[in-house]
Structure formats: C-alpha cells, structure tokens
Amino acid sequence: MLDLTITPEQQKIQQLARNFTAQHIIPVAREWDERGGFHEFILAENKKIGLNCMAVPVEYGGPGYDSVTQSLVAEEWGYGCVAFATTLCGNGLSSYPLAIAGTDEQKKLYYGRLVGGGMGGFALTEPGAGSDAGSCTTVAKLEGDEWVINGTKCFATTCGYASIMVVFASTDPDKGVKGLSAFIVEKEREGVLVGAEEHKMGIRSSNTVELRLKNVRIPKTHLLGKEGDGMxxxxxxxxxxxxxxxxxxxxxxxxxxxxxxxxxxxxxxxxxxxxxxxxxxxxxxxxxxxxxxxxxxxxxxxxxxxxxxxxxxxxxxxxxxxxxxxxxxxxxxxxxxxxxxxxxxxxxxxxxxxxxxxxxxxxxxxxxxxxxxxxxxxxx
Ligand SMILES: Cc1cc2nc3c(=O)[nH]c(=O)nc-3n(C[C@H](O)[C@H](O)[C@H](O)COP(=O)(O)OP(=O)(O)OC[C@H]3O[C@@H](n4cnc5c(N)ncnc54)[C@H](O)[C@@H]3O)c2cc1C
Missing domain, CATH: 1.20.140.10 (Butyryl-CoA Dehydrogenase, subunit A, domain 3)
Structure with missing residues (x-):
C-alpha cells in the first residue's frame, strides 16, 4: 500500500515504522496484553531506529518531524498495538507543553532527558478532576526560590517509569481554571511517589498509575509560562x-x-x-x-x-x-x-x-x- 499523497521522505519513515511494528510489536503484543507489566524494552528498540521523540526539534537533538509524519508513524504503531502506541507516543504528549511554553533552558532539560532515552509523563487528571481540569486540588506554593507541590494525580500514563513529567497544579485555588499552572517535575525529586497501577480493560501493557506529590520542592524556574497559564x-x-x-x-x-x-x-x-x-x-x-x-x-x-x-x-x-x-x-x-x-x-x-x-x-x-x-x- 504505497501512499502517493505523501512525500518520498514521509513514505520512507512510514515504511520504517511499518517494519518496526511487524518486527517488534505484532509478534509480542498479545503476550504482553495477557501477562500485563510494562513493555519497557520497546523504547530502547525505537530509539535505535530514530523514531524516539519525533516531535523534539533538531536543535535539541530530536528529528523534528512535521505533524503529518508523526501521524503516519502513530498509525503504524496503532496497527500493531494501541498499548505500545500509547507508550511510544507518550514522549510526544509530555513534551508538547515545552514546545508551547518552554524557555531554552527548560527545553534543554526536558528534551535532553527524552532524547537520552528517558520517558516523559503528563499529569493533569485527578480523582475529582478529569474533564473539568479546573477542579484540580493539587496545589503549588512559592516558598523563596522554590515551588512546593502537594496533591494526587491519577491515570498518569507511563509515570511509573517516566524520568521527567509535566505536572499541573493550582497556584491560586480561588481562581479555578485561571489559577492552574504547569510545572516540570523530575522523578528523583523527594516526595514524588508512584502509587497503585490501574487494572485496565484494554491497553494492558501500557503503564497507568497514581502519582502522589508530597511536599515536592522544585526550583522556581520549573514553572512553564506564567502563573495561571496552565489551562x-x-x-x-x-x-x-x-x-x-x-x-x-x-x-x-x-x-x-x-x-x-x-x-x-x-x-x-x-x-x-x-x-x-x-x-x-x-x-x-x-x-x-x-x-x-x-x-x-x-x-x-x-x-x-x-x-x-x-x-x-x-x-x-x-x-x-x-x-x-x-x-x-x-x-x-x-x-x-x-x-x-x-x-x-x-x-x-x-x-x-x-x-x-x-x-x-x-x-x-x-x-x-x-x-x-x-x-x-x-x-x-
Ligand atoms: C488508560 C488511560 C490513560 C490516561 N492517561 C492520562 C495521562 O497520561 N495524563 C492525564 O492527565 N490523564 C490521563 N487519563 C485521564 C483521561 O484524560 C480522563 O479519563 C478523561 O479526561 C476523562 O476524565 P474522567 O475519567 O475523570 O471522566 P469525567 O470527567 O468524570 O467524566 C465522566 C463522564 O461524564 C462525561 N462528561 C463530563 N463532563 C461532561 C460535560 N460537560 N458534558 C457532557 N459529558 C460530560 C464524560 O464524557 C464521561 O463520559 C487517562 C485515562 C485513561 C483511561
């Protein structure tokens, strides 16, 4: 199936992703679905062929693919297994806030970890705040040169393994959605605790966890954009x-x-x-x-x-x-x-x-x- 509506370069990448799916995903997807656990190996395999962090710009060490190219690859991964595709596309999702609001220093930190083979996470949802993100109860308070974050996130994809995450917290709870802000949080910060893994109907080998943040201190410079820009x-x-x-x-x-x-x-x-x-x-x-x-x-x-x-x-x-x-x-x-x-x-x-x-x-x-x-x- 040759798609002549896309460029020769896009066709090449589509074929690369199709071969990768046939070789590394399709043969094992059923087994991973049945036994559960996290198919961590797929990140390293994907890195070998250069489809890791497709959205990261060239100046930060990524391939900087356009959106149509990223979509062609995601379709191939989805053909193989939606759980694997969810993991492999996760670094895209978690890095988009950096593309939107990140400073050069923040991009170097975040993209650097992803390009090096690490995983990113995106933690917005809470037990009482899904569709209505404004009901977020996770809070961030500025103490001197540090933000102190407290709260619980849930259904956070890949956050059991992510080395860096974008976490949403309220810096002004009285303002609802207008008080929401976005922060970069590294996994090794004290107080970042991975809770229970969700027992899911489908995409069973994708990692979905609760994330608890207890007095997590991050530098003031880890705020993305301005206070209140979170939504x-x-x-x-x-x-x-x-x-x-x-x-x-x-x-x-x-x-x-x-x-x-x-x-x-x-x-x-x-x-x-x-x-x-x-x-x-x-x-x-x-x-x-x-x-x-x-x-x-x-x-x-x-x-x-x-x-x-x-x-x-x-x-x-x-x-x-x-x-x-x-x-x-x-x-x-x-x-x-x-x-x-x-x-x-x-x-x-x-x-x-x-x-x-x-x-x-x-x-x-x-x-x-x-x-x-x-x-x-x-x-x-
Ligand atoms: C496997 C999995 C992985 C996930 N990964 C992540 C992740 O990495 N990061 C993250 O932040 N979140 C993640 N989520 C959370 C996901 O984004 C939320 O489940 C989703 O936004 C819906 O929120 P909710 O589950 O709280 O449902 P609710 O918001 O409680 O909604 C319940 C039902 O009410 C409906 N509803 C709510 N409000 C309205 C309205 N105003 N009008 C009409 N209908 C309405 C909804 O459509 C839904 O049918 C994940 C979820 C799953 C299942």
Whole structure:
C-alpha cells in the first residue's frame, strides 16, 4: 500500500515504522496484553531506529518531524498495538507543553532527558478532576526560590517509569481554571511517589498509575509560562495530541478491517462458499473500509492545517472524535463478522475492541470533543 499523497521522505519513515511494528510489536503484543507489566524494552528498540521523540526539534537533538509524519508513524504503531502506541507516543504528549511554553533552558532539560532515552509523563487528571481540569486540588506554593507541590494525580500514563513529567497544579485555588499552572517535575525529586497501577480493560501493557506529590520542592524556574497559564498550556497540548491519538485509532481500525477481510476470504459457510461472497458481509467490509479512509483523511486535514500554522482546534477535535469512534465501531463490526472466533481470546479483534475503547476516553472524552466543536461553531 504505497501512499502517493505523501512525500518520498514521509513514505520512507512510514515504511520504517511499518517494519518496526511487524518486527517488534505484532509478534509480542498479545503476550504482553495477557501477562500485563510494562513493555519497557520497546523504547530502547525505537530509539535505535530514530523514531524516539519525533516531535523534539533538531536543535535539541530530536528529528523534528512535521505533524503529518508523526501521524503516519502513530498509525503504524496503532496497527500493531494501541498499548505500545500509547507508550511510544507518550514522549510526544509530555513534551508538547515545552514546545508551547518552554524557555531554552527548560527545553534543554526536558528534551535532553527524552532524547537520552528517558520517558516523559503528563499529569493533569485527578480523582475529582478529569474533564473539568479546573477542579484540580493539587496545589503549588512559592516558598523563596522554590515551588512546593502537594496533591494526587491519577491515570498518569507511563509515570511509573517516566524520568521527567509535566505536572499541573493550582497556584491560586480561588481562581479555578485561571489559577492552574504547569510545572516540570523530575522523578528523583523527594516526595514524588508512584502509587497503585490501574487494572485496565484494554491497553494492558501500557503503564497507568497514581502519582502522589508530597511536599515536592522544585526550583522556581520549573514553572512553564506564567502563573495561571496552565489551562491554556493544557488545551494547546491536547490540540497537538488529539490528532496523534486519532492516528493510532486509524491504525487500530485498519488492523480490524484487515483481519475481517482475511476472515471473509477464508471462512466458509455451510455450502463451502467464503462468507465474503455474501453481499451482506461484503457491504459491511465496504462500509468499514470507507470509514477507515474517511478517518485517515480527517486527521491528515487537521495536521496539514497545523503544519501550515493556521488554527486547527476544531479539526483536531473532529479527527479525535471521528477516528476513535471509527476504531471502536470497526473493531466491534470485525468481532461480530467473525462470530465465535471474533469473540474468542484467540482472535486479534477482541483485543482491538478492548484497546480501541480507551481512545474515546483519554485526551478528553468524545463528549468533551463535541463541546469543543460545537462551542467553536456557535461562538464564531
Ligand atoms: C488508560 C488511560 C490513560 C490516561 N492517561 C492520562 C495521562 O497520561 N495524563 C492525564 O492527565 N490523564 C490521563 N487519563 C485521564 C483521561 O484524560 C480522563 O479519563 C478523561 O479526561 C476523562 O476524565 P474522567 O475519567 O475523570 O471522566 P469525567 O470527567 O468524570 O467524566 C465522566 C463522564 O461524564 C462525561 N462528561 C463530563 N463532563 C461532561 C460535560 N460537560 N458534558 C457532557 N459529558 C460530560 C464524560 O464524557 C464521561 O463520559 C487517562 C485515562 C485513561 C483511561
């Protein structure tokens, strides 16, 4: 499948990611899903081929790939396994706040750790503050030249292993979202405690933990942007991250489609005819393929807007909603089309269906995306 709408350089990177997925992810994804634990080895393998920290600019030691290129790679990883893709894309998510608000010194510190092979984390969500980030109860107080952070974050991806994180805390709780600020916190700071690991339905080998911050002292210079900029930084970060989640979802949907097509060609009905010869099955496959292609084009559109520097918040939210809903729908259709085999742990599609579900939830649920889209429609 050669995509002639992308540049030769992008085709080369897409092929690199496809080969990497075939060699290092697909053969082991099921095993990791069953046994749990964290597939840490994949970071080192990925670093070897230069797809680590795709978003880090060249002047800070990264490859500085454009957004469409990052999306092509995320689709390939998502094709292999959404859990692995979540880990591999995590350094992108956690580093976006630096691109948005980081000083040169902050970028050197943060990107330096990622490029060196470390992992980053993004800790916004709390037990009582998910969609409504303004309800954040983690607080940061300035004492002399240091910020002192106290609070608990939850569902923090990769934070059990991350060497550096962006943590959101309120510097003025009376101001709600306007009092939210973003900080760089290194793992080795005293008082950074990793709590329980979440026991999840899908993306089981992705690391998702509670993060406790007890009197964590960081230098004053670890504040990103200004006090009160936290919400703005978080929203811009999510604009950047949503098309990447959307891309992983396109990969998962494409995999479900491939599995279903293969099954329809080879599984015979009682008369010895492949079930794909039945129009009801063939039409279902046609609809699934159309949705996958539409999803891919929607995400490409959002990222092309981003790469040419025009507003893309609405298109990013649309891509996130449509692509992740498509992944869930196509995976569920594939399970149904494959009957008892699709429902069995022996099939790939049951895992795809469990994994796809999270993409509709994290980085802002699809209800929140619809609030973003409709808000921009109604208030413009
Ligand atoms: C596997 C996994 C990994 C994650 N990784 C991270 C991470 O690395 N960092 C991080 O900060 N967070 C992370 N999250 C958290 C994730 O971003 C939140 O789960 C998500 O934003 C939703 O918040 P919530 O779970 O608290 O749900 P809630 O906000 O409590 O929402 C519950 C339900 O109510 C709906 N709802 C809420 N408000 C509205 C509204 N105004 N209108 C309509 N419907 C509404 C929601 O759509 C949802 O269906 C992760 C979550 C998961 C599951």
């Amino acid at each position: 703005k930084i978080a929203m811009k970060t999510l604009d950047m991250a949503r098309p990447i989640v959307a891309s992983m979802s396109v990969g998962a949907a494409r995999r479900a489609l491939d599995e279903a097509v293969q099954f329809a060609k080879t599984y015979l009905d009682v008369n010895g005819k492949p079930i794909g010869r039945h129009q009801a099955v063939a039409f279902k496959l046609a609809d699934m393929a159309t949705q996958v292609e539409a999803a891919r084009q929607l995400v490409r559109n959002a990222l092309r807007l981003k790469d040419i520097g025009v507003p893309y918040t609405k298109e990013a939210a649309m891509a996130k909603t449509f692509c992740t809903d498509t992944a869930m729908r196509v995976a569920a259709e594939a399970v149904e089309l494959m009957g008892h085999y699709g429902y069995s742990k022996d099939s790939v599609v049951e895992k795809l269906m469990r994994d796809a579900k999270v993409t509709q939830i994290y980085e802002g649920t699809n209800q929140i995306q619809r609030i973003v889209i409709s808000g921009l429609l109604l208030n413009s």
